[in-house]
Amino acid sequence: MADIPTARPRSNAARILTIVGFVFAVLALLLNPIIFGVLGVVAGIVGAVLGDKPLGWYAAAASVAGAVIGMLIAAAILNN
Template identity: 55%
Template structure:
C-alpha cells in the first residue's frame, strides 16, 4: 500500500533520477528569468543524468526544456536590454 502523502516512482526509475528530472525542470523555468546560460546548462546536465539513470522520457524532456529555457531567456534578455538603451 502506498502512503497517500507520497507519489510513487514508476518501476525501473530510481528516486535519484526522478529528483534530477524535477530539479532540471525547475532550473529550466528559472533559466528563462535569471542567468539563462548557467541555469539552462545545469538543467540540461541534470536532464541527461536523469535520462541515463533510468528516467528516459522525462529526463530527455527536462534536458530539452533546459535548452529551450536558456534560449528563451537569452532572447528575452536581449529584448529587455535593447529596449532599455
C-alpha cells in the first residue's frame, strides 16, 4: 500500500505568510483596521492552505479581532 499524504507539508512561504498575517493583525489594531484586517485575513488563510495549518488560521482570526478592536478604538476616539 502506498501512503497517501493527507496534509500538505509546511513550506517557508506558508510560514512567511502566517507571520505577515500576524503583523497585519497588529497594524489593523493600530493604523487602519479595514485595509490591514482584510490583508491579514487573506495572508492567514493562504498560509493555512499552503500548509501552516493552525497558525495560519490563528493569524486570520487575529486579523479579524484586530480589525474589530481597531474600529472600536477609532470610534471611541472620534466620538469623544
